[in-house]
Structure formats: structure tokens, C-alpha cells
Amino acid sequence: MLEVKNLLVFYENALAINDLSLRVEKGQMVGVIGSNSAGKTTLMNTLSGLIIDMKIKEERKGGERITIMGEVIFNGEEITHLEPYDRAKKGMALCRERHPIFPESDVLENLKIAGYLIKRSELKERIDFVFSLFPALVGLKHRRAGFLSGGEQQMLAIGMALMIQPILLLLDEPLLGLSPAIQIKLVDAIKNIQKEMGITTVISEQFARPILPMIDYGYIIENGMLTLTGSGKELMGNPEVRAAYFGV
């Protein structure tokens, strides 16, 4: 479903992604694990196309030079240089790091805005569906999203990504800044989404512990390079991984 071939991403002259290749099969849950500044966000932005928009806007201003080499293939189609809004139309949704929702709109309006690509007649049904996934949001319907707690914002952000009816869901550090109890709840919700709706999912994390048990396959990256790959089980048994990413 998704294939990345020999990807290189430079910011100016700094190499953020270095010759990275990966594959995601339909229905899988794939993890990308790396510590701070390993290149997780850069990878997610390259997959979702956000980096293309950043590149174009920087070029216009004569700002930072961003270079992208290699290939991103989605459902057999080369999309390396496609704009993010066109990728969304093809069924790709990204839930950005630190859950940037629309802070001044209330929860309901956030979901309505996120329903931009779907038919008006499907909007209500889709919103109800998101509320059924995250019942905690129902009572907050009319609360301004900027005033929600971190965990609530993250639920909303995932709900918004689901509004576009994605076939591929990219989650950039969804557990960041959440307490362990909330992390467990969210992991359950993510598992449900992937299992029951059959949405292919790529999830990035700093800590391996909460996500290794649920992923089918994992890639460990350091300084933009793959250092280790394997199934969730294999990685879990690996002593190096335990030492570096279990954060005990």
C-alpha cells in the first residue's frame, strides 16, 4: 500500500532523512521508533506531503532550501511531489505532532472543518461515528478546542483525521505528553480503529514500550537512518531495543 524507496530529505544542508526505505502493507500497523530529532516528524511530513507545501512556501520567500530525493509510492502511484491536500483526497490522513487542532473553534466545528472532503449528507453520520469512538468528546461538543486537555485534544485530532475516511492513517507521536493511564486508553482506541475499520496505520513514537505490543512491523531510526527493523515481537525481544527505547 505504501512504499518508500531510498528517501533523502535535506533541510538546507542538514540531512534529516538518510537513505530510508520502508514498506507498509494493507491493513498493517507499522511503527516508526526513534528518539528526539531522529527524523520521525520529517518522515511523517514527507509521507503526508506537508513537506512539499513547506518546500514550496520556503522557496517563495527565498527561505530555507528543502530537498527531497527518492520515491514515495502510495497504492502503486508515485506521489513524492504531490501536495498534501491532494494526498488527503487519495485517502491519506496525518495526525500531526502535538495535536494542532483549530483552537478557537469548538469541538463540533473542528470536526465539521475536518469533514471538508466528505459529502454534506455524510457529515453528521461521520461525526457521530467519531463520538462513538471517543465518547469523552460528546460532553465537550461545544467547548473551545483550545481549552481541552492534552489527551482530549489528541482524541479530537485523531477524530479529525478519521473524518476524511482515510485508508492510511499516519500518527505522529500520538502519546506525547500524555499520562500512562491515558496512553493505555488511547492505544486501545488506536488498536480498535485499525482492527475494526481495517485502516492501515503508521505510528511514530519515542518510547517503544506502549506501541511494540500492537504493531505488526517496526522500524527503528536514528539520525534519519534505519538501524533496526523487525516484527513487533522480534523488536520486543531485542536487548538493544529494550535498553535504548524502553525508557525504564
Next chain:
Amino acid sequence: MLQGTLIYGFVNSVILALIALGFNLTFGISGVANFAYGALYIFSAYTAWMLLTWLKINYLISIVIAVLLTSLLGGLIYKFILLRVRGMPISEVIASFGIGLSILEFFRFLGFVGSEYTLPVFIDGSVSIGETYIDIQRLLIVVIGIALVSILYLFTHYTKTGLAFRGMAQEERTALILGINSDKMATFSLAIGSGLAGVAAITILPLGQVAIEGGYSALLNALAVCIVGGLGSTGGILVASVLIGYAQTFTATYIGSHWMMIVSLIAILVILIIKPSGLFGKQKELEERI
């Protein structure tokens, strides 16, 4: 006397709100402060005048064409010029102000000066409210002003494009990955903002003359209202319009009408000193929670 001043002050407030509406909409959505706004305002009035006087086209049709052309011009200015400097506020201001100057001074060069450039009122006549006589055009200004504010509210809260506008105004990158093309939306916002400038001009200018200077004072008034109200806040715009509108009218009645513009200037200065983000500017309010 006081009753009249109160009524005319209200009409003046609506006039200011009408003038500021388009400027505020464009800024609120795309972040572009469109300093060509006054020029677009006058462009629409001259275009309507030309269609009406030279081509003898029906007034209503002339108005519609003029507003659409103004809208188109605004969109084109964005697509071919402002887009390239988007995100660099100083360049946006310089570029749009430069475009505005060229448009206005081009009209001067073509000889659009003098007193023959007037637009007819929509409906002739006047009515009395209590002891005050008021012409129907002024009443229509109030009706159109209130209608536009309501339509814009409904548009931004209940249509897909309007909601996309609101999303883009808050978090452009999140909007992008939800399938919203931000460049297209920004072009739209410029087109709609310019169209609103056109509607304002054609509604307001029948009260006086169409003159190049009108472009400069429209821009100044739009800025005054937006700075006082807080850029991007529609509620703020309405409150600021009422404050400045009444201040201007009272000044004109009790001091002298040539002092009206000074009121706008003083309002800008005072607010910049006391609360630079405007009365309802909300830059700071949310940041801390996120």
C-alpha cells in the same frame, strides 16, 4: 438635534463596518493585510460609473458586473503578485500598497477627476423618523450592512468553504492535510474581500462623489476600524465601527465636519498606545493553553 445625531451616527457606524468588512475578512483568513483595498473600492465605483454612463448598461447590471470585476481583480492580484510574497508581512504591505497606488493614480492619469463622477442612489426619496429626515439610500446602507454581516456569519459557520476558511485562519498546516488547498482559499478570500469593498463602494458612494481621494480615506477608515477592533475579529469590527462612527458624527456635528478624519487617526494612535492588539485582539489569550 440629538436624535438626528444619534441616527446619523448609527448610519455612519454601519458605513464604517461595511468599509472594514472585506479588509477584515481577507486578513482574518489569509493573514494578508491588503493595502490595495482602497483602490479596489474606488475601482468598483469607477467601473460601475463607466458601465452606466458610457455603455448605458442598466444600473443593477452595472453594479453586479463592477462588483464581480473587482472581485476578479482582487483574486488576480493575489494569484500573480501577493502569493509570491505570502508570509512576509512587510513585503505584502509594500506590494499591495504599491498596487493600490498604481490603480488609484492610473485613474488620475486617465483624467478621472472632477465632480461629474457620481453614482445614482438606489431609491430616491426620504422618510422621517421622529423629527429627523433621512434619505432612503442611508436606510438601505443600514439594511445592506446588516444583511452582509449576517450572510458572512452564516457563510463562515455553515458552508464547507466558509468552514475551510476558518480552519485555515487558525492552523494552516492542519487544514492542508485535511484536504484544504490553502493557496486556493487565500485567493478566494482576496476575491471575496475585494468584492465586499466593491459592494461597500457602490452602496456608500451614491451619498457623495466618486473621487480618487475616496480610495485613500476608505483604506484609512478600514485600517482604523480593524486596528481598534482587533484584526480578524468580526465582533471587534462591529464595536469599533460604532465607537468611531459615533465619535466621527459627534465631532462633525459639534466641532466641524473636516475634523471627521482626524477622529480615525486619533483612534488608531490611542489604541496602538493602550492595547496594540485592538480591543478584541486575541493573539495572547489562547496561546498559553496549547
